[in-house]
Amino acid sequence: MSKFDGDDADRRGFLKCMTWAGTGLVWTLAGGVPASIGLEAAAATQRTTPFSFVQISDSHIGFAKPFNPDARVTYREAVAKIARMANKPDFIIHTGDVSQLSKDSQFDDADQIIKESGLTVFHVPGEHDVLDEGNGKAFLDRYGKGTKGAGWYSFNHAGVHFVALINVLNLKAGGMGDLGPEQLAWLKDDLAAYGSSTPVVVFTHIPLWALYPDWGWGTDDAGQALALLRRFGSVTVLNGHIHQVQQKVEGHVSFYTARSTAFPQPSPGAPGQSPGPMAVPADKLRSVLGVREISFVARNHPLPVVDQTLAG
């Protein structure tokens, strides 16, 4: 608790959030970055949480290169891992790049596989999902029922407000991810209905923070979205796109990028690399792919965010 000593603003925010069902989101309220742990330790945790959900990302169904000749196989392993979780998640969030090339057959395969989890899945598109002639119409027709604008939406679950943002459409030459004025206006209206003690989870494909702009790993107008989110005591931003775990805390906002289930990418700005698939030895592949479990837990719970690889 020493983190809060001498920081009244944080303490106030902390106490305010604690009014939410008597619990809080440790990773945002503690102001630190939680450590990832091994699978054995995760399995040993008690079922004491009000609820949990899972993030899965970048399944790239259709991807086929020698080091991962069939992305359906690793996706199926990831889904099986979710099905085996000790704490049954309430739902899955897929943060985009379901497919490699936006083909119907790829979406069909992905749907068939994730159905094996038996859970509801919430989607946002990645840039690989909007490559059809209609610039994402195929994805929207399939996953976007009841959404607003180009497919953005929000929902509430157990007192938490979830917001799905799309930042892979109408990308401008020389730019990065883009939310656009229409979506930002919607976000402003959407958030206006919630008090600042409501925990908020935002999920999107491309990082909302400027993780590595030279590789396009950021969102040009994310600052406007974050300005709208700043008043909330607990904001968690989940994204995919970069196929590795990266974390950052900025005030009450915590950012987490996720692993892919298909292939890894180089660390940001790695010399001589580009933001594409990074070949790894076959026996190492599953150690760099994975899923993420996010639990809404009692405040002393040490493991709110757990990244699990497909290895072991």
Next chain:
Amino acid sequence: MPSFRFAAIAAMASSLVFIAVNVASAAAPAATVSIDNFMFTPMTVAVPAGATVIWVNHDDVPHTVRAVDGSFHSQALDTDERYSFTFAKPGVYSYYCSVHPKMVAKVIVK
């Protein structure tokens, strides 16, 4: 009759010329742009009006070729797929990959 014969020969001659031009442009585009490692190479190509430029994607990820002014755009190009466009009018055509918009380049048509 003589005038008919002349017309027939002229028609034959012009169709021969037409075929010859087509063969030439298919065999040797004015410029080929290679997509490697998330870059268009070369980033600037200069061609005469009427010339065809071909793009070939050598990356493991799909890319597109999209004019900033919207005058041309490819479908998503998977590995080893190609796209070509014939530039009728002189001008400077900036384009980018709409999937990875940090990838920018241009075609100068003289």
